[in-house]
Amino acid sequence: MRELLLLAVGSALVNNVVLSQFLGICPFLGVSKNVKTAAGMGGAVIFVITIASFVTSVIYKFILVPSSFEYMQTIVFILVIAALVQFVEMFLKKAMPPLYNALGVYLPLITTNCAVLGVALTNVQKSYNILEGVVNGIATSAGFLVAIVLMAGIREKIEHNDITESFRGTPIVLITAGLMAIAFFGFSGLI
Amino acid sequence: MNKYTERLYNGLVKENPTFVLMLGMCPTLAVTTSAVNGIGMGLSTTAVLVLSNLLISMLRKIIPDSVRMPAFIVVVASFVTIVQFLMEGFVPSLYDSLGIYIPLIVVNCIILGRAESYASKYPVLPSIFDGIGMGLGFTVGLMAIGIVRELVGSGKVFNVQLLPSSYEPITIFILAPGAFFVLAVLTALQNKVRNRAAKRGIPMPEATGCGAGCETCGMKEKE
Numbered sequence: 326m327r328e329l330l331l332l333a334v335g336s337a338l339v340n341n342v343v344l345s346q347f348l349g350i351c352p353f354l355g356v357s358k359n360v361k362t363a364a365g366m367g368g369a370v371i372f373v374i375t376i377a378s379f380v381t382s383v384i385y386k387f388i389l390v391p392s393s394f395e396y397m398q399t400i401v402f403i404l405v406i407a408a409l410v411q412f413v414e415m416f417l418k419k420a421m422p423p424l425y426n427a428l429g430v431y432l433p434l435i436t437t438n439c440a441v442l443g444v445a446l447t448n449v450q451k452s453y454n455i456l457e458g459v460v461n462g463i464a465t466s467a468g469f470l471v472a473i474v475l476m477a478g479i480r481e482k483i484e485h486n487d488i489t490e491s492f493r494g495t496p497i498v499l500i501t502a503g504l505m506a507i508a509f510f511g512f513s514g515l516i
Numbered sequence: 517m518n519k520y521t522e523r524l525y526n527g528l529v530k531e532n533p534t535f536v537l538m539l540g541m542c543p544t545l546a547v548t549t550s551a552v553n554g555i556g557m558g559l560s561t562t563a564v565l566v567l568s569n570l571l572i573s574m575l576r577k578i579i580p581d582s583v584r585m586p587a588f589i590v591v592v593a594s595f596v597t598i599v600q601f602l603m604e605g606f607v608p609s610l611y612d613s614l615g616i617y618i619p620l621i622v623v624n625c626i627i628l629g630r631a632e633s634y635a636s637k638y639p640v641l642p643s644i645f646d647g648i649g650m651g652l653g654f655t656v657g658l659m660a661i662g663i664v665r666e667l668v669g670s671g672k673v674f675n676v677q678l679l680p681s682s683y684e685p686i687t688i689f690i691l692a693p694g695a696f697f698v699l700a701v702l703t704a705l706q707n708k709v710r711n712r713a714a715k716r717g718i719p720m721p722e723a724t725g726c727g728a729g730c731e732t733c734g735m736k737e738k739e
Contacts, residue, residue, distance in 0.1 A: 345692045347546040348620075354541075396601070399619045400593040407589065439542050439623045446616050489704075490711065496704040503696030507688070 331516050332457060333464035338512040342440050342465045343472045344505055349440035353473055354498055356431070363477035367470030369431040371463065373413060374444055377406050378462025381445040382455045395449075402445045410435055440469060475505065520645045527649020534657025535706065536720070539626045543617050544658060545695040551674050554662030555655060556610040560599050560618060562651025565627050566644055567595045569635040573643035576636045588631045589622070596621045626654060665689050665698055 340346060343353045349370070356366045381402050389395050414432045417425040435441060444465050448458040479501050488497055533539040540561070547557040568591050572579075579587045600618050603611040611618065621627065630650055635643040663673050669689030671679035688694050713720050 347542050347692070347695065350541045350545060351625075396597060399597050399600070399622055400590060403589055403593050403622050404586070407586065439620050442623055443616060443620060446619050450616060491704040491708040492700075494703075494707065496700045496707065499696045499700035499703065503693040503700065506691075506693040506696060510691075510693075 336464040337468035341468045348443040357477040360477045363473045369428040371466040374466040382458035523645035524649040527653040532653040540624045548662040550666045551662040554658035558655025558658040565651045566647035569643040569647035572635040573640045
């Protein structure tokens with residue numbers, strides 16, 4: 326239990342997926358204009374990464390390892406993730422319309438989100454078992470949610486600031502991200 | 517200028533993936549802690565890009581339109597796996613320092629973007645040159661960012677001490693926040709050039725990467 330907790334804190338805060346591993350930069354910059362959509366995106370990412378890290382761990386352990394096809398992991402994982410996102414979208418549309426309305430528009434954007442494949446590959450690389458893999462997935466995506474919601478909050482505030490012309494738009498967002506990354510260094514004392 | 521050198525010029529200068537289109541931001545930020553890492557990542561991406569452009573261009577009349585995205589992904593992922601094996605065997609130190617970002621070449625917007633917008637429409641030879649041009653453009657971009665970060669962050673370039681030893685390295689530049697700051701200055705410069713070009717009425721290719729929102733790349737995937 327203690328190890329799992331440490332693992333979760335490590336993946337969510339200390340090695341934050343966006344601010345220290347640079348995975349999922351695209352949605353982080355693109356969908357962080359206001360807190361509500363940022364939270365929606367974060368929710369969709371938690372949903373997809375949790376399922377994807379479970380499914381890829383199971384496939385790796387019970388299909389790839391027994392048939393010694395470990396080297397196929399990149400190909401298999403990317404296809405599984407792409408299929409999974411489509412499947413989750415269809416399932417939500419049929420079975421849980423309210424959730425679909427909240428998350429639906431973000432789901433197609435997630436396939437190319439490198440964080441999903443990144444988590445699946447990290448699970449294999451650090452030889453996590455299935456439970457550790459899922460915990461790592463949840464924690465990593467929770468870290469994404471924290472980072473993107475904080476960023477959206479800050480962006481809503483700096484929207485009306487008087488910024489030098491060249492720094493308007495993406496540059497000022499990147500500087501904010503850099504300062505947030507410095508702040509997140511503070512968490513490295515936690516574990 | 518014949519059509520092959522035109523492709524090279526297009527990739528290196530006119531539509532440079534790092535400086536003009538702003539594509540592939542994840543590796544751009546993550547692996548540019550030193551010039552060597554930048555070149556390593558750039559060249560491995562180039563290898564995958566050239567090979568996938570070659571194969572996709574050869575298969576462009578065979579792959580049905582409705583399943584082209586999954587087909588492209590399989591092609592790209594196979595070449596990434598091959599490149600990964602080659603790197604593990606021949607340049608193990610580089611393989612270790614690039615780590616998880618090598619398999620993540622699969623989701624690099626540049627590769628699927630070129631497959632979709634160029635290789636699936638044009639013959640084999642121009643597609644290869646398109647891949648070489650774009651790949652080298654990306655390599656030059658990563659190397660330039662790597663040189664700046666390594667010089668400011670450790671006083672060295674390619675592991676050679678360039679600044680006098682009295683220079684106190686600003687270590688933050690080779691850590692995560694430094695990547696954001698360097699890229700911020702880079703995009704600001706780009707904005708300045710764009711604003712100036714717009715005032716003079718010179719057209720410039722649109723930045724399709726993360727700066728303008730990677731959603732476009734994600735949407736393409738969806739079709």
